[in-house]
Amino acid sequence: MELLLDDLDTRGALREAAEKAGISRAVFLGGTIASVVAALSAPAAAEAVSRNDIAVLNFALVLEYLQSSFYTEADRSAALHGKAAAAARRVGAVERAHVKAFEALLGRQAIKRPAFNFAGTTESDRPFLKTAVAFEDLAVAAYKGQAPRLRSKQVLASALAIHSVEARHAAWMRYLFHVQPAVSAFDDAASKPKIERVVAGTHFIVARPRMEARRRPRLTG
């Protein structure tokens, strides 16, 4: 089986998903950060990083949010078994560490975590593993696609260090899902439209529900 990303790629509409998540398309595509960068009080670390690199980092952060939320929910649901449960626990811890690192570097320039509805894929073994393979392949392909665009060697060094970890996760999840961990001798990067289609096609990114109303209570009083 090759590139399970395609299995989740049912509809191309990352733009919509990005908007739902409060992310402008331009930022999601790494073009500009103008609409999300709160220039006020940005930490020194992020100030030292170029706008281009901040856009790429935010792009990566969205994928890290996606993964960390997925594994955390799977771990918390306690619905998985055996090796799948163990993998969710371990990989979730790593993805949360990645999120913390990105958030620390980006400070107030970090994109906010979207809400995710994983629609039951965190609650049984096979859908979990299938989705995990797709997410890890997605992350590996995305890092590979964005790395050449980075201007800072320090940021590039970080991206490479995380990229190889994501590749290990991809191999691990593929092994557990009984698909070949290493299929080809050369991995292509995923294009930006590809990433767009895959993430939006899952419909996992959702708007946060509004649980507040400006209405007279209809309570017993």
Place this chain on the structure above:
Amino acid sequence: MSRRIVAALGAAVVAACAVVAIGKVAVGAPAGPTSSLRGAPLPRAPRPALSVPSPRDLADSRHVSVWTILVRPTTARARPDADARPVARLARRTPEGTPNSLVPLGRAGDGHGHVWVRARLPVLPNGTTGWVPRRALGAYQAVRTHLVVDLERLTATLLRDGRPVLRAKVGVGQPRWPTPRGEFHIRNRLTGYRDPFYGPLAFGTSARSAKLTDWPGGGFVGIHGTDRPDLVPGRVSHGCIRMRNDDVLRLGRLMPVGTPLTIR
């Protein structure tokens, strides 16, 4: 000098020259199998910009509660099976127009690849549970707070991570309209209305009065402020939990929607 000695000296000179030459490009490089790695000097690798902390397992989840919304009307059933006996029909929205919400208690597959979630239902009798299809539910959201209302002591205590962060006196239901006991959750937060009876802020809960079933909206119990702070604490309400306005505003700053509510 014999020819052998001359040859040996020559070899030694050549070797010395080679060592000097190699030493200029790779000082201290070990000889042997790694010699093929010798080459032009490379600059030191850049230091990564990210400082990635050590991976850590989820913190103690005893105090974490998960809630979710209904994304479509659905029927709760007695078992995780589309053909099982219906327990209740669940609307997508509350009487106040916010999304209806549930607290998952467990999950199971139905053998056809569908996940079902067991949840406590906002129906009478209080405490009723049923199974709803996972596809009828939205994103899971986690909270670390828990509100405990003590009907004997007339207190409300908000816990975060198991520790009290707010304690206040409350008014509760009169004996003829008792506040129901049990496990519930906060369903919504209501502001901006102009009815001093409810004070400046109200929370809707999943608890229902067993007596006021014909109350508008179905007799849901709320937590709200009051225009009669002199009656708090006391057994004064139709079943709702009344707080002094300052207290309910403090609660509003600390308690997110989805917080579990224990009334005991």
